Amino acid sequence: MIGKLRVVNSLTKEKEVFEPLNSPHVGMYVCGPTVYSDVHLGNVRTFTSFDVVYRYLKFLGYKVRYVRNITDVGHLLDNSEEDKISKKAKLENLEPMEVVQKYTNDFHRVMELFNNLDPDIEPTATGHLIEQLQMIDELVEKGYAYESNGSVYFDIEKYNKEYSYGKLSGRKTEDLLSQTRELDGQSDKRNPLDFALWKNASPEHIMRWKTKWGVGFPGWHLECSVMSTKYLGEQFDIHGGGMDLKFPHHECEIAQNAGTHGNDGAKYWLHTNMLTVNGTKMSKSLGNSFLPKELIAGDHEMLDRGYSPMTIRFFMLQSHYASTLDFSNEALNAAQKGYTKLANGLRYVQEVAYPEGTQEAPDEKQISQIKKICENCHHAMNDDFNTALTIGHLFNLLKKFNSLQTGQLQFGQLGKEVFDQMKTTFLGFTQDVLGLRLELDLKGEKLVDVVLTEYKAAKEAKDYEKVDALRAELKQLGIVVKDMKNQIDWAFEE
Structure with missing residues (x-):
């Protein structure tokens, strides 16, 4: 501990x-x-x-x-x-x-x-x-x-x-x-x-x-x-x-x-602590109270749209449990973007593995930063289960993973031990402690992969009309295509 x-x-x-x-x-x-x-x-x-x-x-x-x-x-x-x-x-x-x-x-x-x-x-x-x-x-x-x-x-x-x-x-x-x-x-x-x-x-x-x-x-x-x-x-x-x-x-x-x-x-x-809506205590008599199913469906006059269960969970965890939690469309929309960013990171971290045979020299500054962020996740939760602070540290850790994904940071600069600590901390606190999970089922993910294969083939064939059509279809489903230097991937739309 x-x-x-x-x-x-x-x-x-x-x-x-x-x-x-x-x-x-x-x-x-x-x-x-x-x-x-x-x-x-x-x-x-x-x-x-x-x-x-x-x-x-x-x-x-x-x-x-x-x-x-x-x-x-x-x-x-x-x-x-x-x-x-x-x-x-x-x-x-x-x-x-x-x-x-x-x-x-x-x-x-x-x-x-x-x-x-x-x-x-x-x-x-x-x-x-x-x-x-x-x-x-x-x-x-x-x-x-x-x-x-x-x-x-x-x-x-x-x-x-x-x-x-x-x-x-x-x-x-x-x-x-x-x-x-x-x-x-x-x-x-x-x-x-x-x-x-x-x-x-x-x-x-x-x-x-x-x-x-x-x-x-x-x-x-x-x-x-x-x-x-x-x-x-x-x-x-x-x-x-x-x-x-x-x-x-x-x-x-x-x-x-x-x-x-x-x-x-x-x-x-x-x-x-209690719940408020736009700064006013949530109450049936005031007409500003809504049920979880209404929040998910967006079926309430005070809601601009519906929000997924994990977005709502993420939103609730952004505030310390003993603090007042205020619901608003602006706050929920921000939570949707935050959860989506974390979910995209979670997809990558679940799959990424430390490559064998890396030759880069260790970067002590990066190693020290990552170890500190991992420790901070523990310190935040140790501070009366402060989930809000913990989420902030997880986003700092996610920046390091994004740098690995884009090639700005090399695996060898971290070494396997630090990489494993980084991955274990991110997955452990995101999934096991905060209880956040991906909301796209495995069948859906496989279908996206099939479409991406078709997208890649169209791009290699320079069939840009089909490329644009596939990209547009995925976007309607809340999926954006990521054309990177060495690979083609997808992410939830933020």
């Missing part, structure tokens, strides 16, 4: 050296989707960011267990009495689990489209009801929870005598109390801030289970405490999610973990 990995821990607000609890094994838990609607871009940004975290930890040689849950219980959401899954099931005349399966399948398809790796374990809330009931029992037994009218609530006042509710989000209990509005069920609580571990179900609530407290369903926050600690242990390394989950979801998780196990659960808490 070149240098030490440092991460910004949301819990301490500091950039800390990453030291796994049980090296080389790493446990990582990311809050997955609530499957009652289409995957939105915020989901894609969050899961793509943690996909890169997962990829980089594996790239460094850690043995990672990546757990990402599926929320498939139709529990009440905070500040709302709306059960989203039950509502959807009634509207579409479906069983709730049909709704769950439909949107789970859609979620998986979107993740695959953007080249996100599958987690090692993908547990569901409904599959862990017994464990949730066990945690509630333990919290009641220890005095951190109480039953009221068929519901069970977490006791914030009791918790605050030994711990600090709000330490992750930086919120103070007094401020939260002043902001709390009256909701149904508040009269059942000892304190307005107490949150539900188990909620008594109304007669029309579809997803419900019988327990010693009555018929009900688990609270939103409980499932993640249960599933993270079941598969990663009472203490594990990384807990991730969008910044919108920092409060109350992750705050409540910490409270549940501390009340049950005496610790926060995760050592490092990481959060992705």
Whole structure:
């Protein structure tokens, strides 16, 4: 490993050296989707960011267990009495689990489209009801929870005598109390801030289970405490999610973990930032929100065109995961050009090999520059997974490959060892770490090669009319012909 990995821990607000609890094994838990609607871009940004975290930890040689849950219980959401899954099931005349399966399948398809790796374990809330009931029992037994009218609530006042509710989000209990509005069920609580571990179900609530407290369903926050600690242990390394989950979801998780196990659960808490469109927060109510499929098809009034999945992934990785990401046609068009340039380089680097019998003398200046760029790729990712800086260094490395391709730089000036380091670094960080891939399938590439063979023959025969026609046809497909001194090649049009 070149240098030490440092991460910004949301819990301490500091950039800390990453030291796994049980090296080389790493446990990582990311809050997955609530499957009652289409995957939105915020989901894609969050899961793509943690996909890169997962990829980089594996790239460094850690043995990672990546757990990402599926929320498939139709529990009440905070500040709302709306059960989203039950509502959807009634509207579409479906069983709730049909709704769950439909949107789970859609979620998986979107993740695959953007080249996100599958987690090692993908547990569901409904599959862990017994464990949730066990945690509630333990919290009641220890005095951190109480039953009221068929519901069970977490006791914030009791918790605050030994711990600090709000330490992750930086919120103070007094401020939260002043902001709390009256909701149904508040009269059942000892304190307005107490949150539900188990909620008594109304007669029309579809997803419900019988327990010693009555018929009900688990609270939103409980499932993640249960599933993270079941598969990663009472203490594990990384807990991730969008910044919108920092409060109350992750705050409540910490409270549940501390009340049950005496610790926060995760050592490092990481959060992705929000999305904006032309500088304005992305929101359905503002009409500036679009789904991934709309972004790909260009099927939205705010979009000039559609963009490929890898262009969108590249665009997202151009910004640090903890920074606000602003969507605009200008930014997406620039990302299209950037991804295309990188993809053209990737095609060349995948195929190029160090030629035997080179005679050029080593160029120490070039060698030093290339080694430094390779090191910088590691340093950038070690700086809290800074993909934006990493991409910049990869483009610097690509300039060296372009010089090799055009003959401005000779292979012998680098030597095989440095060339191999250069190639391994570029491929490793582009494909394995950032998860970027070519979007032209192998059959399409073979067809392009066939056309280029015909193009070369026409050029040698000085049939320039055919040469121009073939060049124009390829251009319509987004392919440009590159007539170089010693060869004819093609590239994606930028």
